[in-house]
Amino acid sequence: MEMQLTDHILRVVGLDETEKAILVSRFERRNVARRAALFGPKDSAGDLVFVEKGLLRLYSVDDEGKDKTFQFGVEGCWLADWSGFGETGAPGFSIQAIEDSRVVLIRRADYEPLLKAVPPLERYFRQVYQRAHKAAQRRARLRAASSAEETYRQFQRRYRGFVQRVPQYMLASFLGFSPEWLSKIRAKTS
Amino acid sequence: MEMQLTDHILRVVGLDETEKAILVSRFERRNVARRAALFGPKDSAGDLVFVEKGLLRLYSVDDEGKDKTFQFGVEGCWLADWSGFGETGAPGFSIQAIEDSRVVLIRRADYEPLLKAVPPLERYFRQVYQRAHKAAQRRARLRAASSAEETYRQFQRRYRGFVQRVPQYMLASFLGFSPEWLSKIRAKTS
Numbered sequence: 105m106e107m108q109l110t111d112h113i114l115r116v117v118g119l120d121e122t123e124k125a126i127l128v129s130r131f132e133r134r135n136v137a138r139r140a141a142l143f144g145p146k147d148s149a150g151d152l153v154f155v156e157k158g159l160l161r162l163y164s165v166d167d168e169g170k171d172k173t174f175q176f177g178v179e180g181c182w183l184a185d186w187s188g189f190g191e192t193g194a195p196g197f198s199i200q201a202i203e204d205s206r207v208v209l210i211r212r213a214d215y216e217p218l219l220k221a222v223p224p225l226e227r228y229f230r231q232v233y234q235r236a237h238k239a240a241q242r243r244a245r246l247r248a249a250s251s252a253e254e255t256y257r258q259f260q261r262r263y264r265g266f267v268q269r270v271p272q273y274m275l276a277s278f279l280g281f282s283p284e285w286l287s288k289i290r291a292k293t294s
Numbered sequence: 295m296e297m298q299l300t301d302h303i304l305r306v307v308g309l310d311e312t313e314k315a316i317l318v319s320r321f322e323r324r325n326v327a328r329r330a331a332l333f334g335p336k337d338s339a340g341d342l343v344f345v346e347k348g349l350l351r352l353y354s355v356d357d358e359g360k361d362k363t364f365q366f367g368v369e370g371c372w373l374a375d376w377s378g379f380g381e382t383g384a385p386g387f388s389i390q391a392i393e394d395s396r397v398v399l400i401r402r403a404d405y406e407p408l409l410k411a412v413p414p415l416e417r418y419f420r421q422v423y424q425r426a427h428k429a430a431q432r433r434a435r436l437r438a439a440s441s442a443e444e445t446y447r448q449f450q451r452r453y454r455g456f457v458q459r460v461p462q463y464m465l466a467s468f469l470g471f472s473p474e475w476l477s478k479i480r481a482k483t484s
Binding site: 164219223226236240245248 | 416423
């Protein structure tokens, strides 16, 4: 379901006309074709990416070519490289579209000034990051308390529609399993 | 180094006298002796815990008695069970002191009303959760890109003072290693 960033923000906080105008002036809307890179490991400077339509992922590829997905973003989600690795010269995360997508970028350099200029956004982003923290805690707990198979089934039950939109090897690396293991489990289920 | 919660907040945002008074009226200061539980799996309703002095951990024990640490909190850190598992009847996380500690509790029921009453706290907590997200991203990346041994060494370099305050088996479970593995590595280093 498509989700305009402005609507997403207005669900949480009220903005007056001046604040709305400032906000929109900092938006950069972009279409990203399926499989295209939005940011590679060299150019992700931590810009904030809001998904209005489609599906993207935040991932890295290590020296041995191993591809690991750390985060997925569907409509209404934020993705950003907060690691700061890029700034130290180490490769940052990459962001790539899994489906044809439309995103809104907020440049990292604009982010703190935007929050100063539009203070209600503090509440909005507080909730965004609080929810991310909550999701990470739930996922870590689930992984620790369950077998790999149970984790996958619970994840599938909770995010059924989403699981069908994602290639198997990406989901496997996100959940920390080998792709072979996931194929075996899926064969048993279907 | 001790850290008063009020000072920690005033580093980030300004508060007037009325706001300070409201804030302090929602604080509950508590001493927790070394090894004592602040919250067990049945009574952690997601209250927010700020560490003024000492060291605590957020952890769970599974059905087979396996103890897994998910988060440590030293002076200046927040710990809270955001998972919501407690509310669904499943056991929540537990929080326990590793050293004699002094904490400030904010009751979960008071948290959102407090943010409404003292709006600058939105900015403060936005930064708290943004930093938690950043740390989680860095840790996940480090784990994925490095061998277990390298992860441990990098963690040790970055948090040298902290590593010495924590029992070995807790650190091992936090980093996702077996205690035996960590003993072997430490023996090699010393």
